[in-house]
Amino acid sequence: MNTPLVILGPTASGKSDVAMAYAARRAGAEIIAVDAMQVYRRMDIGTAKPTAADRTAVPHHGIDLAEPSEDFTVTRFERAARQSLVEIAARRARAVLVAGTGLYLRTITDPMEIPGRWPEVRAELELRAVGEGSQSLHAQLAVLDPVAAARMEPSNARRVVRALEVTLGGGRQFSSFGPGLDQYPSVPYVQVGLQWSRAALTQRIAARVHAMMEAGLLAEVEALLAERAPMSRTARQALGYKELVDHLQGRTSLHQAVNTILVRTRQFAVRQERWFRRDPRIRWVTIEHDAVAEVVPILLRS
RNA sequence: GGUCGAGUAGCUCAGUCGGCAGAGCAUACGCCUGAAAAGCGUAGGGUCACCGGAUCGACGCCGGUCUCGACCA
Numbered sequence: 076m077n078t079p080l081v082i083l084g085p086t087a088s089g090k091s092d093v094a095m096a097y098a099a100r101r102a103g104a105e106i107i108a109v110d111a112m113q114v115y116r117r118m119d120i121g122t123a124k125p126t127a128a129d130r131t132a133v134p135h136h137g138i139d140l141a142e143p144s145e146d147f148t149v150t151r152f153e154r155a156a157r158q159s160l161v162e163i164a165a166r167r168a169r170a171v172l173v174a175g176t177g178l179y180l181r182t183i184t185d186p187m188e189i190p191g192r193w194p195e196v197r198a199e200l201e202l203r204a205v206g207e208g209s210q211s212l213h214a215q216l217a218v219l220d221p222v223a224a225a226r227m228e229p230s231n232a233r234r235v236v237r238a239l240e241v242t243l244g245g246g247r248q249f250s251s252f253g254p255g256l257d258q259y260p261s262v263p264y265v266q267v268g269l270q271w272s273r274a275a276l277t278q279r280i281a282a283r284v285h286a287m288m289e290a291g292l293l294a295e296v297e298a299l300l301a302e303r304a305p306m307s308r309t310a311r312q313a314l315g316y317k318e319l320v321d322h323l324q325g326r327t328s329l330h331q332a333v334n335t336i337l338v339r340t341r342q343f344a345v346r347q348e349r350w351f352r353r354d355p356r357i358r359w360v361t362i363e364h365d366a367v368a369e370v371v372p373i374l375l376r377s
Numbered sequence: 378g379g380u381c382g383a384g385u386a387g388c389u390c391a392g393u394c395g396g397c398a399g400a401g402c403a404u405a406c407g408c409c410u411g412a413a414a415a416g417c418g419u420a421g422g423g424u425c426a427c428c429g430g431a432u433c434g435a436c437g438c439c440g441g442u443c444u445c446g447a448c449c450a
Contacts, residue, residue: 086414112414122414148411178413189411227409231417234409241410249410256409307412314414338403343414349407 077167079160080374081184083109083174083351084269085344087279089366091125093269094173096367097374098133105163107156108137109174109183112313114152115143117299120292121315123283136163144304150189153182172264177350181256184264190252193244200236200243209235216242222250259355265377268351268359269366280340284315288333293319314340 082090082097098104112122116139125135136159141147156172160183163170174180181187204212213229220242227234238249271279296319299306311317315336322332351357360370 110414111412146412149413150411153411176413178410182410187410192411228417231409233412233416237410237412252410309412309415312412312415316414339414342403345405346414350409350413353407 077164077169079170079172079264080377081109081172081174081180081264081266082269082370082374083172083180083266083357085271085276085347086123086175086340087276087283087344088269088271089279089362090173090175090269091123091129093366093370093374094171095125095129095133096371098171100371100375101169103166103168104171105134105136105159105166105168107159107163107170107172108135109152109156109172109176109179110137111147111152111176111179112310113138114140114147115310115313116141118143118295118310118313118316120287120290120295121313123287134168141310142304143299143302143306143310146307146309148309149178149182152179153189156183175347177347184262184266185258185260188252190241190247190249191245193240196244197236197240200239204232204236212236212239215239216249219243220248220250223248226250226255257353262356264356266354266357267370267374267377268357269370270348270359270361273345275362276344277341280344281337284333284336284340287315293323293329296320297323314343 080097082094084090094106098106106125108125110122112118113124114137115122118124124138129135130138137152137156140151140155156179160170172180172183182189200212209232210229212232212235213224213227216235216239217224220238223238223242227238229235241247241249241252292315296316299316300320300323306316306320311320318327318332318335318339321327322329327335352359360373362369
């Protein structure tokens with residue numbers, strides 16, 4: 076049976092290794108990376124992108140979809156991934172989603188209707204957010220769409236602006252686009268989560284960051300800075316990149332930059348765990364010391 | 378050895394005239410619908426280096442001890 080398989084977990088949990096090992100034992104498996112940063116070309120080391128050898132051995136999707144100068148979006152990812160799923164199904168192969176970005180995964184597993192964009196409306200709202208504060212915008216949202224307003228903190232300018240953008244721009248309440256993310260209907264995906272102890276994960280992150288530095292992450296960032304087109308707002312927020320950009324532009328020492336990468340990557344990993352762990356559909360595997368050995372047998376039985 | 382400065386949350390540091398011990402970061406927990414490796418919220422955390430004294434009351438004042446730093450010998 077070809078029910079898509081989802082392997083998920085925090086950064087440095089060994090998802091990709093598990094996926095590759097599984098694909099080696101199961102003919103016709105194709106990998107879809109569900110990762111908001113591996114979509115950028117030439118951002119390879121810092122995003123822990125699968126190697127050329129891995130990509131030759133097993134077909135990969137969801138990677139190198141955009142230039143680092145482009146602003147990428149969830150919707151763009153969703154379209155590309157759905158297309159890949161259709162193609163993989165047509166080949167009667169099995170899709171293996173390797174997921175680190177929770178929101179991106181939900182748009183695939185749980186068909187969601189993502190509202191459109193109204194850039195002019197948004198630009199105006201962002202100005203107002205700076206001028207009068209997000210509380211004032213939240214008050215307006217509370218009148219136009221009380222349900223949406225109740226779902227978010229008045230202090231969260233990002234979400235308040237977006238909800239108003241949709242409601243004002245599209246003439247339809249933001250909250251009408253779905254019940255929110257805390258609904259977990261049964262879906263045709265087998266989802267397996269990789270779980271390490273905090274201490275073990277912290278160690279793995281440190282080892283990985285240092286390995287990236289040795290593999291030439293600094294040079295990769297330097298090359299990106301030297302490109303004609305500057306990195307987009309979304310690409311620039313990639314962990315490991317923004318900190319090294321700060322260093323290369325003289326704002327921090329290298330040591331300081333690497334320390335910041337370690338702290339932020341740890342925080343990111345925890346945020347990923349927190350996102351995934353509330354989804355009751357995920358089967359968690361607690362890993363003692365070898366992700367491949369401990370998880371692949373379970374996948375082969377699924 | 379002498380002089381001066383410092384010692385307050387895991388870290389960096391505020392703390393006015395003596396009146397319930399503070400911030401940022403970190404940590405834990407929660408939220409998340411076209412930026413999501415982004416953004417937002419809540420919470421825990423203290424023998425104010427140590428010992429003694431004066432005071433109704435000390436992180437603060439007085440005496441001593443210890444540790445660190447700078448300078449002088």
